Amino acid sequence: MQVNWREIPAARNSYAVLSAACAAGGWNLQPVEKPEADVTCYSLTSISVRRYRDEIAGAGCITIAGGPHATACWHEVAEYTDYVVVGEGEYTLPALLADLEAGGSCRIPGVATREGYEPVKSSVRLDAYPAFSEVKGYVEISRGCPFACGYCQTPQIFGHCMRHRSIDEIAKYANRYGQARFVSPNAFAYGSDGIHPRFDKIERLLQKIKKEIFFGTFPSEVRPEFVCEKSLALISEYCTNTKLHFGAQSGSDAVLKRLRRGHTVDDAIAAAELCAVAGITPVIDFIVGFPFETDEDQEATITVIKDLSRIGKIHVHRFIPLPGTDLTGTCARPLLPATEKICGDLAFGGKLTGSWNDPEIRFFKSRSQ
Known part of the structure; x- marks a missing residue:
């Protein structure tokens, strides 16, 4: 399963952090300039969402959105994306990707869909994840x-x-x-x-x-x-x-x-x-x-x-x-x-x-x- 990261200027450091977390789980987040198969991930602010909402809604692939806007407005974002990572993504995003590839239910704490959302029960311990890996941040x-x-x-x-x-x-x-x-x-x-x-x-x-x-x-x-x-x-x-x-x-x-x-x-x-x-x-x-x-x-x-x-x-x-x-x-x-x-x-x-x-x-x- 190919996993892509939509390049957005305001999300460069998020890409470095999540690329490192996903690489530790065996996932390579490939930077792309448009949504591509199999999965494309987005990090959205309340300004950038205006530029990318229609693109996400019309994407011909599985879409995952996170970031501050998606966290604050997951009900709204879940209407046009497949999965919303609410809050910190270092654990949640790799867990979601693994479940997607395994054909699971994707009912993971911290992941919202149109059907609902179960909050995570703990916070990320920073030392548990690399600050960055191949993508410098x-x-x-x-x-x-x-x-x-x-x-x-x-x-x-x-x-x-x-x-x-x-x-x-x-x-x-x-x-x-x-x-x-x-x-x-x-x-x-x-x-x-x-x-x-x-x-x-x-x-x-x-x-x-x-x-x-x-x-x-x-x-x-x-x-x-x-x-x-x-x-x-x-x-x-x-x-x-x-x-x-x-x-x-x-x-x-x-x-x-x-x-x-x-x-x-x-x-x-x-x-x-x-x-x-x-x-x-x-x-x-x-x-x-x-x-x-x-x-x-x-x-x-x-x-x-x-x-x-x-x-x-x-x-x-x-x-x-x-x-x-x-x-x-x-x-x-x-x-x-x-x-x-x-x-x-x-x-x-x-x-x-x-x-x-x-x-x-x-x-x-x-x-x-």
Whole structure:
């Protein structure tokens, strides 16, 4: 049975992870540019699904869909694909493929169909699966997040308890290439519960890696309250990157509180200032257009953006109501003319990037490292 992987730009790292997991079970995920026999697998976001839904529905082969959109909306996705992998796929996808080849019922926990769905009863242990194999990917060092930000799918998919790959396993894969890059919801939370940092464990990890290290850059951003003299000293001593990427998300404390972000505007400003003192350029994420955002909230955000653009780089994107989050079903509010003008002016001056008008840019264009 030939198993194919539909190439989608936003799913490159998922391909590396699942290709490695399937290879361990004897399955080679062949990259394809259209659905092909016998089986074609898709990883879907809530943006990319618009491009691939009709293709999946009309495919002349068995189709399997996973990813954040399929996990959040499995009822919907099951209407046009044969099988939906809900949540983590390292165990579930190879198990489904084996059952398909054996002619089984495919009633596997974690696999949804039009007939229904039985959830998995456990989470993936990262050390049980390779970070990548023949298909190179970033090394995923942690999963899960103890926070419950209203716009974010991460804790809905991976849970609120952080899980970490061991230092030896991370180093084994990171040392295979000239540059070591990572995936984490918060790189500075490695080895911890996600709330109380363990910088001693991060230092042991960085000491173990013998290649150029990029830590705290996309896709392993950090949280602003984890930025301190100790964490920045680790970047300066062990890492190649001269930028640090973190999410401020709003310049309004009222918005941050409603989102349950767990930090304040002052935390984000302090983090940027500490980066500047340490000679590290902060790259700071903001989201504009939250549905409950007042004019005053948006004006406060744009004021902070202007201030921080003097010492760092700003990345702005328009709010997207992702399924499975608290803000599912809401709509982004219009941007104030001043917001659009200031973002445009800063972008023209090379101080700001992002997709404050077109959300698809967030998923289909690369970001500054």
